[in-house]
Amino acid sequence: MTRPAQPQASRRDFLKLAAGATGVVGAPWIARNVQAKPISITFARESSYVKNFDDHFLKVMAPAYEKEMGIKIEYQIQAAGGGAVPQLVSMVENRSGADVAWMQQEWLYRDALVDVSDIADYVGKTYGGWYDAIKLLSVDNGKWKTVPNSNIGQCMVYRKDWFDEAGIKKFPETWDEFMEAGIKLKAKGHPFGMSMGHGFADNYSWLYPLLWSYGATVMDKDGKKVALDASETARAVDYVRKLYKEACIEDCIGWLDPHNNKAFLTSQISCTNNAYSIMVSAKRDLPDMGKVIDHALNPKGPTGQRYHSLVPVTHGVFAYSKDVQAAKDFLKWTFEPKQFKPWIASGDMYFAPFLHGFDKAPEWDIEPRVKPFQKVLETGKLTSWPAPANKAHGAVINRWVVIDMFSKACTGAPTKNVIAEAVSQLKQIYGIA
């Protein structure tokens, strides 16, 4: 990609400028010694809701790698729930920290990542090929900048006992039926709790699929034109406003990611959109509730289509790593069948690989209520879809442009205004006049 011929400066230039201005001779930078073999590799990853997954890495994989290669793996667990992004931004800005990391929102740091196409090709061939949807994220200008690890499936989580009591024997197939069910359940004191606050997963995971299933998208396929300003968007906004008012708990427009888990586990809501962490917690701490929780796919919209939002976990290697090749070797090693299959199995498919070779993995049959998550990948799209996931898209996500369009409508703002405000922000972010 060519860059505009404008004066460019970097952080380093600023340092030079500052040093010159103050007459200070540059700080004594210690040159990195190129070592024959690193003593350790730091691997940063968000804390998993499934404890076994982290435990498996720490107790089985890391010691195995050290034994095999003589390199210690420092497993740096980052706080979950959006906290990992600022930590990664900080690492990339300071060019220090992890060698290999879970690239949550990788579009933010692509420039700091090395090409891992060789590993991605190898992994794809080993496990029956990649799902196409993830290529919009991991492939940039024809090169894989990350190797997708897995998707954290998000779909509807509901209290089957309360749905049964309200006479709803089957989870709603369409958003309209979903609204009807919500109205009935709210009347019985069991409202829905659909997150619409400034979180990072549980809000996108139903609002974007809903928007898509109404026939609208945020941007066009190339990411050059704003597509949100459409009658389909208006209908989706009107739907969400009504759903919020008639079927939801009032608080949900302010909810961050942990809030719906808490509300569900304290029996305040009968349905929300989440990963299956709620069921994991309930089975562990609230066995009675653990028995009556079930999952379902997102309903279909007026277009007859059903969508899900992907929450991808991708792993990448930082270009500033002391030994890039050693970091890449480690990353490839994690994908070898001897390591990768037991690791994924340890997470009970909470992390579902974007690889067709896992479509019929026996782990999907361990807990039948997890089955809907197997189907999420089939209709799963990135939040940038149909446009590529780039920095501008990252800004849309992190500034909650689409989420706030819906939540403002719920607070009473007119549909036309909330769409216009979102469109204006999109134009500014994408640099469209």
Add this chain to the structure above:
Amino acid sequence: MSRVVEASGARALAARVHRPFGLHRLRELVERESIYSWLMLTPPVLFLLAFLGYPFFYGVYLSFFRREVAGPATFVGLHNFVILANDPIFWQSVGNTVKFTAVATILKASGGLAMALVMNQNFKMKSITRALLLLPFIVPTVLSTVAWQWIYDPGLGLFNRLLVVSGLATTGVSWLGTPMMAMISVIIVNTWRGLPFFGISILAGLQTIPVELHESATIDGAGTWGRFRYVTLPALLPVLFIVTTFSIILTFFDFQLVYVLTGGGPANGTHLMATYAYSLSMGAGQMGLGSAVALSMVPVLGLLLVLLTVYVRKD
């Protein structure tokens, strides 16, 4: 050469034998006030330059660039500020910050004054009560804010339980569910956390007021209100001014509380300039734009610092 000079030269030589010349000269130099004071000042100045000066000037520099994470910076002049001038969320966050700061500071100042007046009386367990009142100030904000999340919980939260159990309401209030209630809720938490700062500072001020002033006012016929209005309040004004100014600065830049409690939502209803700057820089990776928001807070800080300096000098 005279004997006196010879003798003093011998003494100096002897001194040199016992004390190495370098160390002696060094001590002499260090003991000079002009050098000593700089020696003492240098570490904090270097510390301030490294941890406040560098980020600040780097922030100023960034605000004139379009700069994304790990990417090169492109000079854009004042373009970031033009974008902000046309950004409704920026103006919403400015409005929220002003509202948040004004209401919270008024509540903290009046509540703190009341707290100090009560604490200045003699009563049983005064010391323990004073220590307990400091708790909100001592507990790390992130921890106390997580506790407040539970207090505000719609179903199980302390406030809603109290409302329902006492029969004051049939259903609880949605404390964080609407933009207005969320703003009220974050102001309540900020006030709770900031009250002890006001209370303890004003209490210290109260204790410096000579008892004789109160006694003579009483003799002159002043009642409780009269003594407060004409003795206590004028004597407290300098303390009140300084504490309020500091509090405005701290409240204006508050971040943790809102970030943990609402993340700036719902519908940007509690987005402060600090949280908006953070979400643009660290979330959206738009370092230049985020720095421009942060820099927009500086004039307010500058104005307050000028006021504070003028006031302190006048004294």
